[in-house]
Amino acid sequence: MHPEVTRAAVLREFAAPLEIADVPLPDDLPPGSAIVRVTRTTLCGTDAHLWQGAMPFVGLPIILGHEMAGEAVALGPDAGRDALGKPVELGSRVVWSESVCGHCHACTVLNEPVLCAQRGYGFAQRADRWPFAIGGLSRYAYVPPGAHRIVLADDLPDTWAASAGCAVKTVVRAFANAGGVEPGATVVVQGAGPLGLVATAYARASGAGQVITLGGPANRLALAAGFGADATIDVTDVTDPDERVAQVEELTGARGADLVLDFAGAPTANREGVLMCARRGTHVVVGLAGPDPAPVPMDVVMGRELTVVGSLNGDVGDLARALRFLSAFADRFDFDALFSPPVGLSGAERAIRDMASMAAVKAVVDPGLD
Structure with missing residues (x-):
């Protein structure tokens, strides 16, 4: 019974x-x-x-x-x-x-x-x-x-x-849908919530050469560093989306990231994610951007031959x-x-x-x- x-x-x-x-x-x-x-x-x-x-x-x-x-x-x-x-x-x-x-x-x-x-x-x-x-x-x-x-x-x-x-499991699926992490690849994780923090650890464990995590507040970014982030960007300090893109460009030697994963769901996250991608890079969309997302620059998707992937749970x-x-x-x-x-x-x-x-x-x- x-x-x-x-x-x-x-x-x-x-x-x-x-x-x-x-x-x-x-x-x-x-x-x-x-x-x-x-x-x-x-x-x-x-x-x-x-x-x-x-x-x-x-x-x-x-x-x-x-x-x-x-x-x-x-x-x-x-x-x-x-x-x-x-x-x-x-x-x-x-x-x-x-x-x-x-x-x-x-x-x-x-x-x-x-x-x-x-x-x-x-x-x-x-x-x-x-x-x-x-x-x-x-x-x-x-x-x-x-x-x-x-x-x-x-x-x-x-x-x-x-x-x-x-x-x-949402993080695991997102990396799988992206095709995994190439050894030595540069990975950008958008978001420092539970998914973004787990993704930071997963990227490091998967052999990424450089891991950059964007998010906030500061205590979460400290956790991200402990989980393997080589660099963090505090979105509460760097509030201009274009400045965040510029910082990633600087951190990657102007090349951009091989893999960018959106676990933030912010209105500008997907626009930023595409702009942060290197040529032939991949942007994975996991977060929900809300009712008024910033337009994704499709000319950049085409011109850099990017792959944009959706991933659900x-x-x-x-x-x-x-x-x-x-x-x-x-x-x-x-x-x-x-x-x-x-x-x-x-x-x-x-x-x-x-x-x-x-x-x-x-x-x-x-x-x-x-």
Whole structure:
């Protein structure tokens, strides 16, 4: 028997306090589904944007949080293996991907489940409709059949593993979509949030010869330096986009960068990113520039023969590679520096506010603390 209800922090009104309430859990578990006890949830910028009302099309109430790790407490039929073929048992520590249908054009013909037409994003699940609780700000969460799970290595911390569920796998996919990092290449990372900081480490670990990170505030750029940035540009000091481009040009000996990745989502980021590229360079678009982005100079794209690539989140393969990256470089990078001390559900709203104000790099919630 699994729990019939779960305590959760529920968003019922945008920019309003979260309500701590009991939410139902599914009575019967379909084949491939599971119930987990959430042990860690790491918050994402999207959670803050949702709370603020920046995505007003989202139906309320919802349970925020889409980066989580937990222990399996109930398994539906045919749920006894993870995506890598390892056994999933009661008590297994797992992370999981967003659910996918497995039969649409993207899942089958394109073989790109990240583009699934029915992908189960957490913010699409209302907390007053079945299956109620799939978000991370909850003591227990339902894992749908199409959400592929991965059993965690014993030495991988829950907090790191949770962050792999969106932030780290998004970075991994962005580099893969760019074709990787050529040995000795110059890489520019736009943004010093969680994704930009992880990307800085990933670029350094991938053999980049020069890594330049743009962002702010100063404490985040200090983290970027610790994660391998050779140079940083504080966008709160250098507020002119053209000056930022000029500084990258100077740092690269007037050649530009081989690879520029936008994890900032600022209105001018893609224009800057293209202008920062060297000839035959690549610009990867991950951030959302908002409703009024600066025009991208297509003459520069053509004249330098640039490649501009879009990259969206990640699938279970990217999740597996993200976990492998965290494990492989656990002794090289201080990943713990990304995370705030965990708080319980009663502190979840404060944690979201800290993400919105940039007081926290990566806020952490342990729903079992209260």
